[in-house]
Amino acid sequence: EAGVVQSPRYKIIEKKQPVAFWCNPISGHNTLYWYRQNLGQGPELLIRYENEEAVDDSQLPKDRFSAERLKGVDSTLKIQPAELGDSAVYLCASSQNRDSLYGYTFGSGTRLTVV
Amino acid sequence: EDQVTQSPEALRLQEGESSSLNCSYTVSGLRGLFWYRQDPGKGPEFLFTLYSAGEEKEKERLKATLTKKESFLHITAPKPEDSATYLCAVHTSGTYKYIFGTGTRLKVLA
Numbered sequence: 001e002a003g004v005v006q007s008p009r010y011k012i013i014e015k016k017q018p019v020a021f022w023c024n025p026i027s028g029h030n031t032l033y034w035y036r037q038n039l040g041q042g043p044e045l046l047i048r049y050e051n052e053e054a055v056d057d058s059q060l061p062k063d064r065f066s067a068e069r070l071k072g073v074d075s076t077l078k079i080q081p082a083e084l085g086d087s088a089v090y091l092c093a094s095s096q097n098r099d100s101l102y103g104y105t106f107g108s109g110t111r112l113t114v115v
Numbered sequence: 116e117d118q119v120t121q122s123p124e125a126l127r128l129q130e131g132e133s134s135s136l137n138c139s140y141t142v143s144g145l146r147g148l149f150w151y152r153q154d155p156g157k158g159p160e161f162l163f164t165l166y167s168a169g170e171e172k173e174k175e176r177l178k179a180t181l182t183k184k185e186s187f188l189h190i191t192a193p194k195p196e197d198s199a200t201y202l203c204a205v206h207t208s209g210t211y212k213y214i215f216g217t218g219t220r221l222k223v224l225a
Contacts, residue, residue, distance in 0.1 A: 004158070033213075042119075042202055042215030043159065056211075091158050098211070103149045103204075106158025 002026075004107035006092050012113045018080035021110045025073070025094030032069055033104060034077050035091040043091055049075065050098065082114045117142045117207050121216035128193055128223050136188040136201055136219045144208030148186050150179050151202040153218070159202055193223045 005024040013019050025032050030051050035043035046065065048056040051072035060067065064083070069075040079086055089111050093104040118141045128134055140148065147166050151159035163172040165181040172179045176197065178189045188201055200218040207214065 040217065042204070042217050044215070045213060093158070099146070101147075101164055103151065103161035103164060104159075104213075105161070108157050 004092055004094055004105050006090075006107035006110055008110055009108065010111050010113075012115060013082055015084055015114050016081040018078065019082055019112060020076055020078045021090050021092075021112075023075045023077070023092030023107060025075070025092070026105055029094035029096055029105070030072070031095045031098050031100070032075050033093040033095075034067060034075070035093065035106075037089045037091055037109070039088075046077070046090075048098070079112075082112075084114050087112055087114045117205070117209075117212060117214055119203060119205050119214050119216040121201075121203060121219050123219060124217070125220040126222070128190075128221070130194055130223055130225050131192045133189070133191045133193070135190070136221070138186040138188070138203035138216055139184060140186075140203075140205045141184075142205050142207045142209070142214075146206040146208045146211075148181055149204045149206065150177075150186070150188055151204065153200045153202055162201075190221070193221075195223045195225050197221065198223045 007022050032049040034046040037043045047060045047067050049069045052069050067077045089109040091109045093106045095104045120139045122137045150162040153159045163179040168183045170181050176191050180187045200220045202218045204215045
């Protein structure tokens with residue numbers, strides 16, 4: 001099994017430019033999460049999906065961030081326009097459901113650098 | 116406010132030198148406490164889930180324990196390959212949030 005797949009692995013963009021990240025979760029996992037991890041910090045939740053429904057987006061900066069999970073499988077996270085403070089690692093994770101006994105399975109993340 | 120605090124921030128051990136990492140939490144209700152390992156350039160990798168005070172889980176050189184206020188990750192006779200950042204996370208029952216601590220960076224020297 002491939003695990004959670006994210007792309008790209010790295011992205012460098014100038015401020016005010018748009019950027020998008022893609023995530024393919026583990027097959028059969030209904031719950032998908034996007035996290036942001038700053039250097040030396042733990043991951044912070046941006047948005048949680050149950051199938052195709054965004055059930056917790058309270059920490060998503062909606063003025064510039066958007067996400068979608070079409071057909072309840074793949075997901076895309078977009079930032080437009082990017083700011084210097086958005087530089088971080090963006091992690092996607094999935095689980096069978098929100099009460100998974102086995103924690104979440106994370107992808108390797110996308111490291112975003114905004115210059 | 117729900118909060119998770121890990122200590123120490125960083126730890127250097129000699130190979131074979133056992134130690135413990137701490138995860139203290141203050142939450143309205145605990146559904147579960149999770150330990151993850153994170154290697155540089157990778158996402159966190161699940162290690163253990165603990166649900167109730169007194170519970171213990173073991174995996175190779177690692178043992179996780181849980182009380183009503185904190186969890187410990189005990190590392191017995193560590194090896195250099197145990198070097199990583201260890202994260203704990205709590206799943207809250209009140210707000211249904213999954214909150215990570217800031218992690219402990221462990222370095223085991225040969």
